Amino acid sequence: xxxxxxxxxxxxxxxxxxxxxxxxxxxxxxxxxxxxxxxxxxxxxxxxxxxxxxxxxxxxxxxxxxxxxxxxxxxxxxxxxxxxxxxxxxxxxxxxxxxxxx
Amino acid sequence: xxxxxxxxxxxxxxxxxxxxxxxxxxxxxxxxxxxxxxxxxxxxxxxxxxxxxxxxxxxxxxxxxxxxxxxxxxxxxxxxxxxxxxxxxxxxxxxxxxxxxxxxxxxxxxxxxxxxxxxxxxxxxxxxxxxxxxxxxxxxxxxxxxxxxxxxxxxxxxxxxxxxxxxxxxxxxxxxxxxxxxxxxxxxxxxxxxxxxxxxxxxxxxxxxxxxxxxxxxxxxxxxxxxxxxxxxxxxxxxxxxxxxx
Numbered sequence: 001x002x003x004x005x006x007x008x009x010x011x012x013x014x015x016x017x018x019x020x021x022x023x024x025x026x027x028x029x030x031x032x033x034x035x036x037x038x039x040x041x042x043x044x045x046x047x048x049x050x051x052x053x054x055x056x057x058x059x060x061x062x063x064x065x066x067x068x069x070x071x072x073x074x075x076x077x078x079x080x081x082x083x084x085x086x087x088x089x090x091x092x093x094x095x096x097x098x099x100x101x102x
Numbered sequence: 103x104x105x106x107x108x109x110x111x112x113x114x115x116x117x118x119x120x121x122x123x124x125x126x127x128x129x130x131x132x133x134x135x136x137x138x139x140x141x142x143x144x145x146x147x148x149x150x151x152x153x154x155x156x157x158x159x160x161x162x163x164x165x166x167x168x169x170x171x172x173x174x175x176x177x178x179x180x181x182x183x184x185x186x187x188x189x190x191x192x193x194x195x196x197x198x199x200x201x202x203x204x205x206x207x208x209x210x211x212x213x214x215x216x217x218x219x220x221x222x223x224x225x226x227x228x229x230x231x232x233x234x235x236x237x238x239x240x241x242x243x244x245x246x247x248x249x250x251x252x253x254x255x256x257x258x259x260x261x262x263x264x265x266x267x268x269x270x271x272x273x274x275x276x277x278x279x280x281x282x283x284x285x286x287x288x289x290x291x292x293x294x295x296x297x298x299x300x301x302x303x304x305x306x307x308x309x310x311x312x313x314x315x316x317x318x319x320x321x322x323x324x325x326x327x328x329x330x331x332x333x334x335x336x337x338x339x340x341x342x343x344x345x346x347x348x
Binding site (some may be wrong): 001003004005006007008009010011012013014016017018020021022023024025026028038039040041042043044045046047048049050051052053054055056057059060061064067068071072075076079080083085086088089092093096097099100102 | 133135138139156157159160163164167168169170173175187190191192194195196198199200201202203204205206207208209210212219220222223224226228231232235236252273274275277278279280281282283284285286287288289290291292293294296301304305306307308309310312313316327330331334335336339
């Protein structure tokens, strides 16, 4: 069952989310972007990841900053030696679990 | 003559299909960590949707069409507290306008059929953008579609699974799985940091600015993120420009 007002809400949210996603694809030609701008754009993902990690990762395990930091630290340790995200995920969950009570 | 011409054409077509299929699979493979990272977060969204009295179909519709994590959580929260549809849509726009930035970076390195661009654009998220733009080689639409679709499937299937079966998962494990999203971010960033320490400077600076902005509460969350990204990139670029002149 999908209520009409929820459908309206989802369609409205879809529109305002999709348009910013679409516009650069339509109006941008990769080989026409100047070198300087390309280098700037290259830094954007690193900045975005930094901002997503700090301060968010403190709340990876909701309401438990100690478990969150333990998990992220374990993942960081694994990733430093081996660039294997899935392995780091296992390490992080095991480390976080050992700091969650109950 | 005609026959040999045709077979040459077929061969190149077959080669092209094989080439595209390879790129598609590369995208799917690189999307798997995103699938794993999204799934538990989407489970949490499914749980929230259920507790906010949305139906199974409505929860699925959110994840299938909007496909933007933070804004979905916020929207369902607002909906549950009785906020009108119009303000929820405006809030969503503020949070998700940062996709302009992400899409610009993704599109800047994209080659291939422009006809498929509208479909590829639909799947741009913080995570697919991060994987695609930190690759060493440029990519085409088949790669991007493979990457995006894998991520989208993780988000949608996690939402539905959370709605249906979230109650069965031990709450301790459910809490621990929340860390996966951040492990994914770190996993993307770390190889870049090892290659070039300036990456650490940009990421760290952006994180500190974001933290400060969130602490002051001057800006809505989505704008704090946009602001942190723009300011840190501009600062690093300015420093680079100065050291080049010196």
